[in-house]
Amino acid sequence: MTVKALIASFTQQEDLNFLLTNRIPRAALTRFMGWFSKVENPLVRDFSIALWKLFSDLDLSEARKTHFKSLHDCFTRELKPGLRRAAADPAIIASPSDAIIGAHGRIEDGQLFQVKGAPYSLLDLLGDSALVDQHRNGSFVTLRLTSSMYHRFHAPYDAHIERVTLIHGDVWNVNPIALKRVERLFCKNERAVLRAKLPAGEALTLVPVAAILVASLRLHFLDITLNAQSRGPVDFSCNAHVKKGDELGWFEHGSTIIVLAPGNFEFCDNVAEGTRIKCGEPLLRKPAI
Template identity: 30%
Template sequence: MIKYYDRKTKNYQIEKVAGEKMIRWTYSSPVGMKLLEAVVKKKMCSSFYGWYLDRRISRRKINPFVNKFDMDLSIAEKKLREFSSFNDFFYRKLKPSARSIDSHEDSLISLGDGKVLAYEHIDLDNLVQVKGLTYSLKELIKSPAIASKYQKGTCLILRLCPTDYHRFHFIDSGTCETSYRIKGAYYSVNPMALQKVEKLFCENKREWSIFRSDHFGDILHIEVGATFVGSIIQTYTPQHRVARGAEKGYFKFGGSTVLLFFEENKIKIDADIIEQTKLGIETYVVFGEKIGNRL
């Protein structure tokens, strides 16, 4: 059971997890863990499933998925019958009116829809994965020089579950550099998996880039793939200026995670998100929603 905080109702909700029984069995049973290491975490497994979800035959999965999770597709650009495959549905675009972007230049906005955790005054060698498990930013991006810029800064972790909108965006105007790819495994990023696999983010496939924002300094942007995520697709053009809210990229099928690292004394995260993070609880946010301020 995954509990998260709903900012609108100020109440806790229980997340509906796609494939919950299978995830729980895989990451908690001896047989499941052996299967995980031998097959599930491998690129071949995720690539094959991703190939299937790009095919027209996979459209038959859309209706059951939408009905099971009571998804609102009225905010999507395409109608249900217009999706060419399950992946086409999965990384669907939203209507411009679907999300309201806070335009104040001092407002820090969410880069996408999902569950967020926020950590301030971070120790680069002991970043929190879950209680009792940590990892190093140097290991995560394999660049000690870049990592050192974010000592005592702020880390945001946005987890996108399979039912979420799976495109991610720039939180400010500015210029983004080229993305660097790091090969890795395909573990789930579900909290159940994070409790079982040490340094999971450092094990999984990931990409990172530096976004030179106009109002929040140089932001380290990291996308982490997960089980059955066939691809991390970058849609921006490196070194070209972008506006606040412009699309950076999207994930194909699967739960995924985006991490943002800010330099020291650049931002202040909203108190409710920090409070819930200290309790070990994620807060649900949507793209464009204010989640903090510039210092």
């Protein structure tokens, strides 16, 4: 058995995985990772990336460049031109990121699910009853980014982004093991609420959720980086018009994006829990009238 296979077998033991990735000083480790990942020392960089490859399925063959200044530079890498083109069909809401599809379905009685049998409140997630009303009969899909994936996320549709709300919180791991054990996990973790409107006026909301080792969230259209050290206003008004496929920002490690979509869109046939989806691939479709 290879070293990577031994590590995978070791970490797949749920009790041990949960202990190693949650029962530790989560916030302190996350702050440290934010600092450490930006160290531009060749030895530190090469050792960190080699260790990362050992613990994951990291593949840098799609990266635009082959040399990185730091671990952070590798985390937030761009891809070669022409990759991850957004679905051109105007009836399609595209996936905003590379991800593993998690819980998804209709929003019923203001509730969503983080895993089967583990509901949480849309109001607890968003903290705004008016926004909850806009999504009361909508759909949701949970997209989990692993550490080795492409970490940038893009506009899933032509939209007008009106406001971003930063909600401070914890940094629990967001893997399936933690989701089964920590109630309302997404409502406890640090997150941002990106409020947007589609051309026809329907609400489309993206909720990037931080996790352990996720040091920050970069939003290009606001020209800011949000993290646990962000102070001042928690609401950022904006007037950003984006086209489907435009780059919105990046995570500085793997995490989760919850997509809240209008109720008049249906899930595409490729959407199934546990399957991988790439940024730009079809996620929801507006049926023809």
